[in-house]
Amino acid sequence: MVETREESNNYADLVWAINGTQTLTLPTRHVEREILSLIDKKIKSLKELGCTGFQEKFKKFDQANARIYLTELVVAEYFLKRGHRTTLLDSECFGRDPSPDLLVNTQNGELFVEVAYMSSSDPTSVLIEEIRTITEKYPYIINFSFAPDVSLPHHDWKARDQQLGKLERSVEQFGSDLPIIRVDKLPYCGKTESFSYEIVGKKSQGEGYPGVLTASCSTSFGFSFDYLTSRLQKKAIKRLAFPKGKLRIPYIVALVCDEPGINAEVLCYLLYGSPMEEGDLVSVRPISEEYKKKHKDKRWKEILTKLPSQNSWTEIQEAKERGWDELLSMTYLIPHDYCYVEEPGLFFTEAEMRQVSGVLFCRCSGKCKLYPNPFSIDKMEYSPFWENF
Numbered sequence: 001m002v003e004t005r006e007e008s009n010n011y012a013d014l015v016w017a018i019n020g021t022q023t024l025t026l027p028t029r030h031v032e033r034e035i036l037s038l039i040d041k042k043i044k045s046l047k048e049l050g051c052t053g054f055q056e057k058f059k060k061f062d063q064a065n066a067r068i069y070l071t072e073l074v075v076a077e078y079f080l081k082r083g084h085r086t087t088l089l090d091s092e093c094f095g096r097d098p099s100p101d102l103l104v105n106t107q108n109g110e111l112f113v114e115v116a117y118m119s120s121s122d123p124t125s126v127l128i129e130e131i132r133t134i135t136e137k138y139p140y141i142i143n144f145s146f147a148p149d150v151s152l153p154h155h156d157w158k159a160r161d162q163q164l165g166k167l168e169r170s171v172e173q174f175g176s177d178l179p180i181i182r183v184d185k186l187p188y189c190g191k192t193e194s195f196s197y198e199i200v201g202k203k204s205q206g207e208g209y210p211g212v213l214t215a216s217c218s219t220s221f222g223f224s225f226d227y228l229t230s231r232l233q234k235k236a237i238k239r240l241a242f243p244k245g246k247l248r249i250p251y252i253v254a255l256v257c258d259e260p261g262i263n264a265e266v267l268c269y270l271l272y273g274s275p276m277e278e279g280d281l282v283s284v285r286p287i288s289e290e291y292k293k294k295h296k297d298k299r300w301k302e303i304l305t306k307l308p309s310q311n312s313w314t315e316i317q318e319a320k321e322r323g324w325d326e327l328l329s330m331t332y333l334i335p336h337d338y339c340y341v342e343e344p345g346l347f348f349t350e351a352e353m354r355q356v357s358g359v360l361f362c363r364c365s366g367k368c369k370l371y372p373n374p375f376s377i378d379k380m381e382y383s384p385f386w387e388n389f
Contacts, residue, residue: 011036013043017058027063035066042073049080053088060091071117071256071364072101078254078360078368079104079113082389098241100251108385110249112242113360116235118228118257130171138178140186141201147194170194225270228262229346231255232359236352250378250385254360254368264369267361271371272331273341273348300338307335312348319374323382327374347373358386 014036015024027033043054061069072088079086085105093099102113135142170192181188181199188199235253255267307313316333328334332341346353357376362368372386380386 011040013047014040014058017043017054018061019055019059021059022061022063025063032063032066035070036063039066039070039073042070042077046073046076046080046086049077051076051080051086051088053090056090056093057088068115068117071362072115074256074362074364074366075113075115075254075360075368076102077366078362079389084388094243094246097243098238100238100242102254106385106388108388111357112239112246112249112251113254114235114238114251115254115256116231118231118255118259118262130167131174134171134175134178139202140199143198143200145196147196166194228255228270229350232346232356233350233352236350236355239355250357250376250380251355252358252360252370253356254362256362256364258364264361267359268331268371269345271345271347271359271373272333273345274343275332275339276342296338303335303340307340312344315348315375322374322379324372324374327372327382347375 010026011024018024024036027036047054057072058069076086076088079102087103087105089099089101089103091099100112101115104111104113131144171194173192174190174195174197177190181190183202186199186201190197190199232253232255239247239251316328320328320334325334329336332339335341353373354375354377356373357378357380358370358372360368360370370386370389372380372382374382
């Protein structure tokens with residue numbers, strides 16, 4: 001059910017997917033309307049690609065969590081565009097048992113996909129959008145400085161809710177203060193719970209011109225690897241709760257993340273391990289190239305001597321026999337060129353991650369990269385299953 005004809009026309013495919021089970025209302029925020037619009041476009045595109053399961057998936061559609069639905073559609077599109085039949089699964093498809101988000105049918109068998117959305121608050125963009133709306137009636141030139149505790153993105157939903165409360169109170173205060181500021185008192189400095197601002201001047205032309213916003217944001221893009229690890233572990237062990245007849249189907253986690261602090265290279269190190277760095281030799285006297293080479297050769301021989309005695313080396317050799325040579329060499333799990341993995345990644349160190357056949361890293365734009373797990377309980381060969389992706 002929709003509340004207005006306008007909404008029905010704007011989101012026709014989304015309305016079709018929810019099939020009268022929900023009330024679709026037009027959000028007030030531009031960013032929320034944009035998400036609904038993207039979902040609507042994805043549904044239309046995925047229907048044309050042959051995706052199924054829309055109305056089962058969207059029967060409990062929640063506009064407050066619309067972005068989560070969008071991420072599942074982004075992942076489904078990845079598989080569909082590669083020619084794999086894909087079905088959206090609802091949360092009750094296994095009855096009372098937990099279920100994955102997607103079922104992908106490949107030439108080599110079925111694959112379950114669990115989607116993990118790596119979210120973080122984006123307070124500064126929300127603030128700027130609200131502030132622009134307020135300042136449209138006032139031709140002021142305003143400099144803003146956001147408080148560090150508000151500018152910092154949060155992953156935890158409780159912290160985000162607290163942060164949002166601060167933003168809403170601050171914007172309300174700013175909107176109340178602006179109309180009573182006297183133009184002859186410029187420059188004017190003001191402060192709210194979330195930001196401080198300075199009105200430094202007035203545009204030469206009349207009212208109705210939006211103010212020029214320049215923000216000094218104490219925003220940190222540092223990424224919490226502990227949080228990411230716990231998210232991946234939680235998604236990995238979900239497989240253990242599947243019905244017995246479904247446990248043999250390979251299972252991957254699709255991580256959808258637009259967090260600037262993490263990229264494909266960082267995730268590769270996190271999953272497979274970080275290769276050693278040569279480092280600098282410290283000496284009070286100049287060191288010759290010949291000495292450096294001898295030191296490097298000696299260290300390399302020590303590494304190769306120790307490797308066969310490590311438990312991980314047995315697993316690496318077993319994976320190599322299953323055709324994972326290229327991946328193991330590329331990630332330096334098989335040492336070469338004086339380089340090896342010094343700190344093992346999550347596929348080795350976290351037992352729960354053995355439940356995962358691979359991790360698919362996606363941006364919301366649809367750009368994705370797959371990281372197969374050579375050490376999963378599925379003991380899969382590299383070819384031909386993974387070549388299809």
